[in-house]
Amino acid sequence: MARVIWNQRGNPPKYVSNKLGIQHWQLGEAIHEIKAAGNLRATDGVVIYDDGTVTDDHGDPIGNIYDEI
């Protein structure tokens, strides 16, 4: 069962990329692309799970961090 590691607006801090085992800039790139491709604004909040899954504020999946790296 994947666990939530980030559930806020804004850019996730380094501990989130550390949890995912990736560089912080890689996380930034991936979140930017997932949001834009999902028609979300940069200011929209997302939820990130420790398996890389990203959902929107409503809990609907919009992508996976590892697919964007």
Added chain:
Amino acid sequence: MAIPSAISMMKSENTIRTFATLRFAGDALDPDEISRVVKETPTRAYKKGQRYRPGPRGPEITGKTGVWYFSTKRKIPSKDLADHLDALVRLLFPFGDQDRRLKEIRDIMKRENLQAHVTCFWRGPSDANQPSIPSVVSGALHRLPADIEVDFATE
């Protein structure tokens, strides 16, 4: 082996990363129509209600609205954001086109009630100057119209 790895990581963190994206969105969007007009294959595209999988690890997703999305991330190797934005502007204003493509896209946007968005990503070392949007780019995108979102930060 630990020392080269640490050096590699430091170099990686000190590198500028930048790209730009363009997307059209709307419930009536037909991705093939946008691709035909801009003469480019989208990075991702889907119609409203269409089931799609964004990647091998990602779950199947239902499009809440139609989206045609293009990213320069894997297309333009430059570390200068202006080069990435220029690539997007050329999709809308090809050389020698005399605004014919702009008119065609604007007609589609009006008919299908589409929105256009441009986003800019930039990450760089703490001592680097953050980029700015060239006025010629913001002026061109304003004519579409497309709004511009920036996501700039230093590591």
